[in-house]
Amino acid sequence: MAVRQPQQDRSRATRQRLLESAIEALAELGWAGSTVAVVAERAGVSRGAAQHHFPTREDLFAAAVGFVGDARRLWTREHSIDLPTGPERTRAVVDLIVRLYTGPLFRAALHMWVAATSDPQLRESVVTLEAHLGRETHKLALELLGADESTPGVREIVQATLDMARGLGLANLLTDDSKRRAGIIDRWAEILDTALRTGVKA
Template sequence: MTGAPARQPQQDRSRATRGRLLEAAITCLAELGYQASTVAVVAERAGVSRGAAQHHFPTREALFTAALEHMTAVRAAEMTRQFAALPGGRPDTAAIVDAVFSLFTGIVFRAALALWLAAAGEPALREQIIGLEARIGRETHRAVVAMLGADESAAGVRETVQATLDLARGLGLANLLTDDSRRRAQIARQWARILDTTLG
């Protein structure tokens, strides 16, 4: 009877430590890049020992793969919050495009980009990232289809929804060095009109 209460705080501490490591990994990737984001650096940023970090993530690749999964959940939660804050029922297409475009800006996108670039040159990391990225891409695509209420059996709809994500990613890259928000907003408005025409 006395064992269960003792285990629960340990589980909570373990979960909290893991969460701090994932958040620190995202911040380090975004600010320092992959090469400088060693397990020791991430552990220090998270305020935990290197041993504790390696207990949760035995390899650097495991840490950053988990961080990418965590980033995806963070991005999905951000989008959900954005739509929950909008008045009324289904948001209009322009609001959906704005939300999709916003996924590809900020610290989470910068961290993901650092990881993609590293994966391109590191086979061990690439092997872990390829399948995960494919799943993330499918899940994001499905979420946008659902938000738009799109019928993918109609000609050109699937491709146009995917083009929305590809366009958002490209605009996110353009925003890395300078604030490109004004141009991005203009493109978002025009793209929303194109989506409306395609979706009928």
């Protein structure tokens, strides 16, 4: 005999599917194509059920902002566990950061950025989230690189790494930029590794 899932658990699972589907829709269809009806269909629920959780499109995507942030944090932490030690580590860390900014989660975030330029309420949520994520990602990069931020110039070169990764993410939006990107990652990793080992000149 099948055990019925408690109502609270079913409700939580439905909400989770809606948020996941909202991110997928944003990454694939952009803001204009990511309607409540589209998200509900992808989540396998009725539009009425979707609106029970999120009465308006704005409610749905305001919640999706936080969900994207949590997903990006989780992805980064999970993928940083198996990074190599030794001479290959800097290259692996740079590659990890670049993959964060070239993957579907960042693509979804970019669509929210664009939408936020004309939506003050969404902009407030997105700006707050991105500022927090930026600080967290910077701190994690320092940790993974074993870099001391009190050393002059370290903060700036690590931030430059994050800015470069973001730029590569933008370049990857329209075409597959993976071949050119690999060479850039190799060269930047060499520069970063040398700078961290020998001291960064401010």
